[in-house]
Amino acid sequence: MTLLTHSSASPSTSLAARSFLRAPPFRAHVAPSTIPSPFRPRLLRLRASPRVKATLTVDSPTTGGASSPNGPPIVLLEVKDLKAVIKESGQEILRGVNLIINEGEIHAIMGKNGSGKSTFSKVLVGHPDYEVTEGSVSFKGQNLLDMEPEERSHVGLFMSFQSPVEIPGVSNFDFLLMAFNARRRNKGLPPVEPLEFYSLVTPKVAALNMNPKFLDRNVNEGFSGGEKKRNEILQLAVLEAELAILDEIDSGLDVDALQDVAKAVNGLLTPNNSVLMITHYLRLLEYINPNYVHIMEDGIIIKTGDVSLAKQLEKEGYRGISVS
Numbered sequence: 001m002t003l004l005t006h007s008s009a010s011p012s013t014s015l016a017a018r019s020f021l022r023a024p025p026f027r028a029h030v031a032p033s034t035i036p037s038p039f040r041p042r043l044l045r046l047r048a049s050p051r052v053k054a055t056l057t058v059d060s061p062t063t064g065g066a067s068s069p070n071g072p073p074i075v076l077l078e079v080k081d082l083k084a085v086i087k088e089s090g091q092e093i094l095r096g097v098n099l100i101i102n103e104g105e106i107h108a109i110m111g112k113n114g115s116g117k118s119t120f121s122k123v124l125v126g127h128p129d130y131e132v133t134e135g136s137v138s139f140k141g142q143n144l145l146d147m148e149p150e151e152r153s154h155v156g157l158f159m160s161f162q163s164p165v166e167i168p169g170v171s172n173f174d175f176l177l178m179a180f181n182a183r184r185r186n187k188g189l190p191p192v193e194p195l196e197f198y199s200l201v202t203p204k205v206a207a208l209n210m211n212p213k214f215l216d217r218n219v220n221e222g223f224s225g226g227e228k229k230r231n232e233i234l235q236l237a238v239l240e241a242e243l244a245i246l247d248e249i250d251s252g253l254d255v256d257a258l259q260d261v262a263k264a265v266n267g268l269l270t271p272n273n274s275v276l277m278i279t280h281y282l283r284l285l286e287y288i289n290p291n292y293v294h295i296m297e298d299g300i301i302i303k304t305g306d307v308s309l310a311k312q313l314e315k316e317g318y319r320g321i322s323v324s
């Protein structure tokens, strides 16, 4: 079974929600008939890996990530020479991506419109529009490409999409509870009851400066763009993914919302959790400080550095980014 099998599923929708709704435990609780098929493939979990292999150059990236006191960093995600095409047309979008993310590291991918950033993240979570033609992806030592999208979510990958989907008929609270219990089931833990979950989720709602009434509303239904983004981070906070892929989480956020979301993401970071952010703007990286910044161009990472690379980009544009 594939999580993202619906052609109607927009590439820009939230993967985590989709995974949830496709997985049998969710269908059992939510009454499938109430969930329109376009909304099934959603919620996704992702983890970022610590080290980065830039294809061309590496400019003194900040050292980050978890490591044993005397040992090397622990690799979470390792992407090697990843090539992928659009299934329908066969057009190659990813042309050999290399990336390593260690536990505890924050990575940012920047790049011009259409350079392949979102495609890369969607390929990582198993979006059905794309086919991997070459290369490998290992997550926590396991072959990610062999896993169905929901399995990727279960092993600790979360992805928030540019435009989170709405799920009519399913309350945010029920959705989060189902997702949370599915994750627990996967860890061999018993489910929590709604009352217990309520005490667990309300502090997270407060931390995001969200109105608790959002828990009663249907998932993302009628939410503003910024509210949807906050809701995505709430999902991430509840699911405690080991690698969070955040695709333009800053888009459409007002200044206060950006700070709330960034604060929440920072609050979720532990030495074992990693984040891979896709963004166009330095402002997000000023709140969530990345260990590495990568520049993607035409389906490959052409340069890797630290946040100074994003600053240079802001000042000089992509013309100023030299790969020599």
Ligand SMILES: Nc1ncnc2c1ncn2[C@@H]1O[C@H](COP(=O)(O)OP(=O)(O)OP(=O)(O)O)[C@@H](O)[C@H]1O
Pocket: 011, 086, 093, 111, 112, 113, 114, 115, 116, 117, 118, 119, 120, 129
């Ligand atoms: N499912 C698809 N069908 C057709 N073309 C696609 C599909 N997915 C990606 N593409 C094309 O692949 C290229 C890379 O798209 P992608 O969304 O990955 O870029 P991006 O770097 O995330 O861009 P942006 O910064 O504008 O979000 C674009 O030319 C896009 O039109």
